[in-house]
Amino acid sequence: RKEVEQDPGPFNVPEGATVAFNCTYSNSASQSFFWYRQDCRKEPKLLMSVYSSGNEDGRFTAQLNRASQYISLLIRDSKLSDSATYLCVSSFSGGYNKLIFGAGTRLAVHP
Amino acid sequence: GAGVSQSPRYKVTKRGQDVALRCDPISGHVSLYWYRQALGQGPEFLTYFNYEAQQDKSGLPNDRFSAERPEGSISTLTIQRTEQRDSAMYRCASRPEGSREQYFGPGTRLTVT
Numbered sequence: 001r002k003e004v005e006q007d008p009g010p011f012n013v014p015e016g017a018t019v020a021f022n023c024t025y026s027n028s029a030s031q032s033f034f035w036y037r038q039d040c041r042k043e044p045k046l047l048m049s050v051y052s053s054g055n056e057d058g059r060f061t062a063q064l065n066r067a068s069q070y071i072s073l074l075i076r077d078s079k080l081s082d083s084a085t086y087l088c089v090s091s092f093s094g095g096y097n098k099l100i101f102g103a104g105t106r107l108a109v110h111p
Numbered sequence: 112g113a114g115v116s117q118s119p120r121y122k123v124t125k126r127g128q129d130v131a132l133r134c135d136p137i138s139g140h141v142s143l144y145w146y147r148q149a150l151g152q153g154p155e156f157l158t159y160f161n162y163e164a165q166q167d168k169s170g171l172p173n174d175r176f177s178a179e180r181p182e183g184s185i186s187t188l189t190i191q192r193t194e195q196r197d198s199a200m201y202r203c204a205s206r207p208e209g210s211r212e213q214y215f216g217p218g219t220r221l222t223v224t
Contacts, residue, residue: 042217046212098167103152
């Protein structure tokens with residue numbers, strides 16, 4: 001079983017839609033969580049950190065449920081430019097050492 | 112400013128040859144990480160350094176893989192006696208002190224024939 005599991009998608013949604021991705025992690029010792037975005041043939045880039053209380057950054061909302069060991073990302077009012085692969089990431093130490101990536105969820109936003 | 116750079120961007124080598132992949136981190140970044148990414152998968156951790164000290168090499172698949180960062184800046188990942196299963200995108204990332212964000216480079220696409 002992988003340490004971080006995600007639905008690979010693809011999620012095909014129209015512009016303006018709301019879409020949610022979930023991810024589960026298996027190691028309860030994981031301390032910190034992130035969402036990274038990876039465009040096709042590009043490097044991953046940090047989208048946002050995920051905090052226990054939930055956090056929002058514009059159209060993006062991330063939540064963490066430690067009891068169920070899952071993380072979610074909600075994207076509201078999808079834009080064409082949101083099309084990418086979204087990588088769920090865990091870390092044992094606040095992100096200061098290794099990151100453990102899921103396989104990613106592909107999102108395609110169409111006009 | 113300049114991001115993380117890696118060279119070569121593409122490397123094709125024959126099975127059994129040694130390869131050296133280079134990473135030039137963002138200036139001043141204390142930590143440097145190596146990952147390997149297969150098609151359709153997320154990056155998989157290999158090893159990381161704080162300054163010149165290798166802190167964790169638990170992700171290196173076997174003893175054919177080694178990495179160094181002798182002066183705490185540029186790093187080299189070396190794969191000896193390459194095998195076809197080593198074919199992948201090798202990514203380097205760096206992180207400034209006090210930040211949780213790792214900045215990734217464009218990667219080196221390694222193909223072993």
